Amino acid sequence: MEADIHTYEKNHFFKFLSQVMGTVCGDVILVFSATGEINFNNSDIKIENIKQLSLFFKLSEPKNSEFLSKFWKNENFKKTELFDYIEVSGKKRYSKIVLNYFFDDNNQKYYSVLIRRMGEDLCNECESKFKAIFLKAPVGIASIETKTGKILEVNPEFCKMLGFSKDELLTKCVSDITYPEDYKQEHEIVESLLKNNESKLEFTKRYIKKDGTILYANLTATLVKGFGNNDVLMGIILNATQNIKLLQAEKEKKSLIEKISLTTPDTLLIFDVKAQTFTFSNHSLIVNENEYEELTFLKLISLIHPDDLKRFLEESNLLIISNDDNIHECSFRLIYRNNEIKWLLCRGIVFTRDETGYPEQILMQMTDITSQKGLEESLRQSYRQINEKNKILEIQKHELLQAKYELEKSEKQLIEANLNKDKFFSIIAHDLKNPFNSLFGSASFLAQNFEICDNKDVKTLTDNIYNSAKVIYSLLENLLSWARLQTNRLVLNIERLSITEMLDNIAPVYSETLLSKNINLQVLVNSDYYCFADRYSIETVLRNLLSNAIKFSFPNSKIIIGIESAEEEIILYVKDFGVGMTDEKILNIFTLSNNKTTNGTLHETGTGLGLLICKEFIEKNNGKIWVESKENEGTTFFISLEKADSE
16 A cells, blocks of 8 residues: 555656656756666657666767766766767757756655757757747737837737737837827837846836727836847736726725715824824824824824823723724823813724734724713703702602691691590599599588587598598699690609619508508519619609509509519519409500599599500600500509619
């Protein structure tokens, strides 16, 4: 398999060599293998192996035959030798031969023979090949006599390009087929060529075709001297009409673009990324009134407002490093020499890229948006003003709503106050009626029957008068406190109070009452506790709670007063084991809805305001009051107050 591949590669190489060297005029190439067999022959020499080479040629000198023999037999021989020889047939003459050998990639040896042709036969052969090229060339070829401008020779392609026959062209001079303005230029160039002893000219000219139309052509001419008594220009003519049209179209396109760019008020720029310069600008940058200055990148950077420069550079860098063809926008301020500030909107896009895709040129469009920015600022100010007015309206609306709420609240309070007033008078009418009736009855009976009453009757009547007066006093005291609360005329004096001390002062006041019902009062306070509160209001609360507990306790029961200490508050409770309350009763216990007093276990009467006053007093002292009760088992009242340190 490897041998087949090598054979293929070798044959492919020799085929390529034959195609290339076969076009070389005058050279014969022969290649022989290590065994002497021929592998390559670009000529018509009939030869099969290297041994036939010495038989085929009659060498001019014996030394040359000796050299050829050494070349073939000596494997280490490697030398280039030049010598003369003559072909036996005499058909062709050769003047020099070059002998050598080489090795391929597989280390196989080959012998090469280069025969360089010389003499008249070679000239004839070269002339023949030149003629073939002249006739078959895909470009126009013509020879012109320099002195007269007469056309000496043309090839078929040149005739085809102009529409003339060869005979027609050979009767003409070059001036006959050249556009007048271009002939003058061509004549001047040829004169300069002859004068300066130059040999070549190149330029674009217009030929006049047979039908009168114009042919644009690129002419490359070489001066050949020594043809008879005159010099000759050998010219190669290429049809350039299409190229000229393309160039003309491109020129017109460019002109149109320039006209468009000049008519737009925006500044159009082309920025060279590598050179960091602007290669095109349709407008100059106005940097001062009545003064124009060419825009450069450094100038642009120097004019940008410091607050906008970083954003502009970041956006510019993003445009360069991105691989897309999207339009990038950035607005910024320019500061001019007169300290005038203008807003510009810059829109950039990659215009051209190099072979690696890296941007070469950036197309930029600068639009003055100062007026737009001014309008936007005006709109923003208007928006801010509207927002401020809306805020004011919202505040006013809130104030109106608050006023409405306060009015409704006041109205509600007024209604409630009227209701409370009605309830208040109802309480007065109800609760004062009985004690006053008892007071008046006992006093009247005593006054009328004093002389006939014994001591026991007097004692009973005076006890009734005393108890009725005490009830009336308690009621009036509660009514006075409630009235002060309703009119906000109660002034609290918040101070550090000892709860234990207040209990010690209040408990003895009710000793007689407790004794009358055989109730055991237990004060479960084993240390001193302090709170921040008003003494008068707290003492009033404690009296009411203890009085209620006694009133609703069963005879021969007990009442417990205790204190619990929390982190920030103390909780005092009064617990009885009396009649208790229903859930419905508990809901209204601290309101005026509880306007009807309930008699105690021994038919004791009350004012009906005690618990309402307790609630409002405790809340005035930033505390809380609540109750837990179960019917026929007892009730516990709790109050919490702000805790004070013991020291």
